[in-house]
Amino acid sequence: AAFCNPVASARADDGQGATGEAIIHADDHPENWLTYGRTYSEQRYSPLDQINRSNVGDLKLAWFYDLDTNRGQEGTPLVVDGVLYATTNWSKIKALKADTGQLLWDYDPKVPGNVADRGCCDTVNRGLAYWNGKVYFGTFDGRLIALDAKTGKLVWSTYTIPKDASLGQQRSYTVDGAPRIAKGRVLIGNGGAEFGARGFISAFDAETGKLDWRFYTVPNNKNEPDHAASDSVLMNKAYKTWSPTGAWTKQGGGGTVWDSLVYDPVTDLVYIAVGNGSPWNYKYRTDGKGNNLFLGSIVAVKPETGEYVWHFQETPMDQWDYTSVQQIMTLDLPINGETRHVIVHAPKNGFFYVIDAKTGQFISGNNYVYQNWALGLDPKTGRPIYNPDALWTLNGKEWYAIPGDLGGHNFAAMAYSPKTNLVYIPAQQVPFLYKSQVGGFKAHPDSWNLGIDMGKAGLPDTPEAKAAFIKDLKGWIVAWDPVKQQAAWKIDHKGPWNGGIVATGGDLLFQGLANGEFHAYDATNGQDLFHFDAQSGIIAPPVTYLANGKQYVAVEVGWGGIYPFFLGGVARTSGWTVNHSRVVAFSLDGKAKLPPQNDMGFLPVKPPEKYDEKVTDKGYFEYQTYCAACHGDNAEGAGVLPDLRWSGAIRHKDGFYNVVGRGALTAYGMDRFDASMSPDQIESIRQFIIKRGNDTYQREVDARKNDKTIPDAASLGITQ
Ligand SMILES: O=C(O)c1cc(C(=O)O)c2c(n1)C(=O)C(=O)c1cc(C(=O)O)[nH]c1-2
Numbered sequence: 075a076a077f078c079n080p081v082a083s084a085r086a087d088d089g090q091g092a093t094g095e096a097i098i099h100a101d102d103h104p105e106n107w108l109t110y111g112r113t114y115s116e117q118r119y120s121p122l123d124q125i126n127r128s129n130v131g132d133l134k135l136a137w138f139y140d141l142d143t144n145r146g147q148e149g150t151p152l153v154v155d156g157v158l159y160a161t162t163n164w165s166k167i168k169a170l171k172a173d174t175g176q177l178l179w180d181y182d183p184k185v186p187g188n189v190a191d192r193g194c195c196d197t198v199n200r201g202l203a204y205w206n207g208k209v210y211f212g213t214f215d216g217r218l219i220a221l222d223a224k225t226g227k228l229v230w231s232t233y234t235i236p237k238d239a240s241l242g243q244q245r246s247y248t249v250d251g252a253p254r255i256a257k258g259r260v261l262i263g264n265g266g267a268e269f270g271a272r273g274f275i276s277a278f279d280a281e282t283g284k285l286d287w288r289f290y291t292v293p294n295n296k297n298e299p300d301h302a303a304s305d306s307v308l309m310n311k312a313y314k315t316w317s318p319t320g321a322w323t324k325q326g327g328g329g330t331v332w333d334s335l336v337y338d339p340v341t342d343l344v345y346i347a348v349g350n351g352s353p354w355n356y357k358y359r360t361d362g363k364g365n366n367l368f369l370g371s372i373v374a375v376k377p378e379t380g381e382y383v384w385h386f387q388e389t390p391m392d393q394w395d396y397t398s399v400q401q402i403m404t405l406d407l408p409i410n411g412e413t414r415h416v417i418v419h420a421p422k423n424g425f426f427y428v429i430d431a432k433t434g435q436f437i438s439g440n441n442y443v444y445q446n447w448a449l450g451l452d453p454k455t456g457r458p459i460y461n462p463d464a465l466w467t468l469n470g471k472e473w474y475a476i477p478g479d480l481g482g483h484n485f486a487a488m489a490y491s492p493k494t495n496l497v498y499i500p501a502q503q504v505p506f507l508y509k510s511q512v513g514g515f516k517a518h519p520d521s522w523n524l525g526i527d528m529g530k531a532g533l534p535d536t537p538e539a540k541a542a543f544i545k546d547l548k549g550w551i552v553a554w555d556p557v558k559q560q561a562a563w564k565i566d567h568k569g570p571w572n573g574g575i576v577a578t579g580g581d582l583l584f585q586g587l588a589n590g591e592f593h594a595y596d597a598t599n600g601q602d603l604f605h606f607d608a609q610s611g612i613i614a615p616p617v618t619y620l621a622n623g624k625q626y627v628a629v630e631v632g633w634g635g636i637y638p639f640f641l642g643g644v645a646r647t648s649g650w651t652v653n654h655s656r657v658v659a660f661s662l663d664g665k666a667k668l669p670p671q672n673d674m675g676f677l678p679v680k681p682p683e684k685y686d687e688k689v690t691d692k693g694y695f696e697y698q699t700y701c702a703a704c705h706g707d708n709a710e711g712a713g714v715l716p717d718l719r720w721s722g723a724i725r726h727k728d729g730f731y732n733v734v735g736r737g738a739l740t741a742y743g744m745d746r747f748d749a750s751m752s753p754d755q756i757e758s759i760r761q762f763i764i765k766r767g768n769d770t771y772q773r774e775v776d777a778r779k780n781d782k783t784i785p786d787a788a789s790l791g792i793t794q
């Protein structure tokens with residue numbers, strides 16, 4: 075079917091509608107990028123080939139658009155008939171002319187600043203959906219919004235979190251993933267399992283915003299009906315895979331669907347990619363019993379009703395934050411002489427899975443990164459064969475895990491080229507040390523609730539500890555053969571946390587890196603053919619499109635997300651990347667230039683000399699519990715949020731309490747903590763930060779004694 079104008083109005087009926095048909099036949103309209111993964115198969119392959127291996131060396135900046143949020147940018151822009159729609163940090167959206175970057179309209183849903191700490195990992199937003207003349211996106215405070223795509227005017231807005239899901243102080247729900255559309259319904263999940271959450275997805279009518287159905291990914295704590303599409307499968311199948319007691323009954327169990335959620339027109343199924351357990355600690359969560367369905371699984375449901383069809387669990391007994399939320403891609407692969415329609419998946423746990431898309435049957439699996447938690451997969455069922463040492467909540471020992479909680483692959487999109495038959499995975503290695511929280515599970519309102527020892531999760535500031543950890547930090551692209559289940563080749567990067575990938579008909583891969591460079595590689599062999607200095611780390615995936623018949627490649631630039639937030643100083647392995655957020659677009663005849671930038675970031679300011687040593691240990695514990703996840707491990711920042719060691723706020727007890735206790739900076743994303751900490755606890759944090767400032771001031775000053783006066787990673791002991 076030829077649908078020449080995807081914008082033509084269609085009724086949102088139970089069929090595909092004009093937009094759905096246009097997405098299914100995306101290759102008839104390669105000028106557009108109509109849905110998150112470009113097509114329903116989410117292969118992130120574009121047939122465009124004006125830019126190709128022979129001319130990509132001449133690629134130039136065509137335009138840039140500076141954003142008004144200098145935090146992590148993770149969005150996949152959509153392009154519809156010459157307009158580029160980009161969602162940005164703080165859930166804002168910009169409609170830009172795709173050929174010039176000129177602003178057509180923007181929309182700010184005014185997410186309140188004090189909700190920033192209700193999500194684990196920066197106030198990011200990964201993208202939007204387009205359907206029938208409207209754009210749809212989620213907001214960090216839990217809304218789903220529909221706007222007129224032409225004008226940016228509000229059509230409808232709905233709150234996606236039901237009352238029963240938000241029960242109690244210890245639960246938290248944020249929306250930062252991109253919605254997807256299936257047959258006139260907008261599908262959206264949410265995050266929150268690091269705090270306390272019970273995962274679910276909702277389907278809303280695209281025209282009216284009315285809730286159609288909801289599917290919970292983990293059981294009701296009393297095994298009662300939720301009056302949701304998931305009732306029967308949860309009560310009959312999933313509940314018995316949990317202990318009737320354990321912290322999950324209060325915390326919600328987890329299983330949040332914060333990234334991938336895909337409709338497949340071939341099987342007419344929706345695939346739900348389910349996250350980790352809440353709390354992480356399996357012993358505390360569920361008395362160390364059961365597989366805990368549907369944590370770490372892909373679940374398939376019917377688009378019209380949400381009715382359960384099949385599931386495949388990749389990480390039973392999750393205790394490592396091994397989410398299976400990572401990108402679901404469908405492919406047609408030759409397997410034992412026949413072509414099969416399969417899902418390929420590279421979740422955090424480090425294994426690459428090929429499963430039958432219609433039935434969920436396991437076909438094959440192999441580790442795409444080094445991993446130490448499993449001895450392999452059962453060849454029949456795909457179930458991991460555990461390394462007993464990795465079951466830290468059961469054996470009571472510490473466990474240095476690879477992959478760690480950030481996974482062998484996180485939200486950065488992978489791509490597939492039908493010309494090379496390879497899947498290109500933005501892979502990484504970031505280890506994590508797990509140890510049980512001392513004295514059993516204790517929930518802290520307003521902070522992460524994992525059931526782990528947050529002191530152990532941090533890195534001691536000794537050259538030996540740093541060197542050992544940094545040696546294990548790695549990032550690369552692995553070109554993976556999904557049939558042979560092995561790597562064809564690799565491209566090594568300086569460190570982890572690089573952007574997503576797009577593959578093109580010009581036999582190119584485009585990827586932005588943590589060090590701020592944007593690259594084009596040869597898709598057949600990984601040869602580096604082009605790079606551009608974008609001035610800030612890139613973690614988002616590029617898109618490519620045509621405007622006035624000319625090919626562009628665009629990407630959101632902006633260093634952030636959980637890696638620099640939590641790891642702090644050691645997250646600088648790829649270099650010193652401060653945040654300058656913008657959208658950049660390239661073409662072969664571009665003429666734009668980026669202005670010079672201040673790359674110095676937060677300069678060291680001599681901290682007060684005196685501090686109270688009696689409370690700094692306590693301060694360290696409180697800091698790691700409440701502050702580290704945003705301001706960096708052990709009070710060292712990584713270039714995005716203020717580095718507290720040099721903050722004016724630490725100079726006076728009252729001034730510090732005004733910010734931390736009374737919320738003087740809530741408008742900027744700094745919540746108030748007087749409900750969760752006493753003034754003494756807050757003061758102990760101040761004393762600890764002053765101590766850290768004193769311990770590290772001279773080192774940071776010395777590290778800037780170079781002609782650019784930006785921190786030299788080598789002299790901070792953080793190069794590999
Ligand atoms: O369990 C969850 O609910 C949840 C949510 C999110 C999120 O919403 O961003 C992340 C994670 N987990 C997570 O484990 C993770 O590694 C992660 C990285 C990021 C990011 O955007 O940098 N978000 C999240």
Ligand SMILES: [Ca+2]
Nearest residue numbers: 267268350395
């Ligand atoms: Ca998580």
